[in-house]
Amino acid sequence: PMPLFIPNVPSAFLPPPARPVLLRSVRSAQSLSHRRPLPRQAHPRVFSMLPSATAVPSWSDLSEAISSLATFPDPSAPAPLYPPDTTDQTIRFFSAPDESAIRVTLYRDPAYWCPYCQRVQLQLEAKQIPYRLRMINMRCYGPKPAYYLAKVPSGLLPAIELDGRFITESTDIMNAIESAFPSHRPLLPPPRSREAGAANAVARLERDVFVRWCG
Numbered sequence: 001p002m003p004l005f006i007p008n009v010p011s012a013f014l015p016p017p018a019r020p021v022l023l024r025s026v027r028s029a030q031s032l033s034h035r036r037p038l039p040r041q042a043h044p045r046v047f048s049m050l051p052s053a054t055a056v057p058s059w060s061d062l063s064e065a066i067s068s069l070a071t072f073p074d075p076s077a078p079a080p081l082y083p084p085d086t087t088d089q090t091i092r093f094f095s096a097p098d099e100s101a102i103r104v105t106l107y108r109d110p111a112y113w114c115p116y117c118q119r120v121q122l123q124l125e126a127k128q129i130p131y132r133l134r135m136i137n138m139r140c141y142g143p144k145p146a147y148y149l150a151k152v153p154s155g156l157l158p159a160i161e162l163d164g165r166f167i168t169e170s171t172d173i174m175n176a177i178e179s180a181f182p183s184h185r186p187l188l189p190p191p192r193s194r195e196a197g198a199a200n201a202v203a204r205l206e207r208d209v210f211v212r213w214c215g
Contacts, residue, residue, distance in 0.1 A: 090132070090133040091130075091131075091132050091133070092124070092125075092130055092131050092132075092133070093130050094128045094129065094130045095128070095130070096130035099132075101130065102130045102131060102132055103130075103162060103163050103180070104124065104129060104130070104131040104132070104160055104161070104162055104177070105131065105132040105133075105134060105160060105161040106120060106121060106124065106131050106132065106133050106134065106158065106159075106160050107134045107135075107136050107148065107152070107157060107158060107159040107160065107161075108120070108121060108133070108134075108135065108136065108157060108158045109135075109136065109137070109138050109157050109158075110135035110136075110137060111138065111141075113138070114138070114157055114158065116157070116158055116170035116207075117157055117158040117170075119170055119174070120158045120160065120170050120173050120174060120177075121133075121158075123174055123177060123187055124177065126185065126187060127177070127181060127184040127185050127187060128184065128185070129177065129181050129184055131160075134148075136148050136155075136157055138157070139155070151166055152166055152168060154168065156168045156169070158170055158173060159173075160173050160176070160177070162176055162177070162180055163180070169207075170203075170207075171200060171203040171204065171207070174187075174188060175188065175191065175196075175200070178191070179191060
């Protein structure tokens with residue numbers, strides 16, 4: 001059988017529900033008719049808290065050790081809005097001489113969970129378009145900042161401010177970026193082409209499936 005593996009997940013990337021979910025997973029595994037070995041390299045901190053360095057740990061030992069790990073945040077404590085190495089107001093200059101030449105501001109989730117934020121940022125990076133980066137928390141972390149709701153009342157992410165105009169929905173954003181920066185590396189089919197229509201249809205279908213899957 002495959003060994004049970006408990007990854008060393010940085011605490012900043014764990015939402016408040018992560019700890020009880022992991023504990024429930026460990027406890028539910030107690031119903032197995034056999035014990036699976038836990039690789040010592042999987043989580044050395046767990047082994048350092050176990051009563052024996054050589055014996056195969058019991059599920060209750062593992063559960064107790066995981067409960068005491070400092071890497072898991074207190075569910076009642078305010079959740080971090082973004083990892084410690086991520087800062088707001090980041091600027092990607094690329095070839096821009098200064099900030100006044102930057103036309104795009106990207107608003108995205110700071111936890112880097114949203115695939116729609118990811119693809120917009122990847123587009124900006126691949127095309128090397130200078131942009132500002134603003135971090136807006138997802139609703140699972142609490143209310144959206146008031147200044148963002150004043151700009152985007154729906155609170156949707158991602159959003160960009162392009163030449164003073166706000167655009168939401170990642171497909172619309174990506175098309176707007178392609179149109180606004182024709183001299184940069186093209187990544188999408190030409191507007192109003194048959195290929196563009198097909199690409200947009202697939203993107204809309206993917207979005208609809210994702211929304212329905214999320215409930």
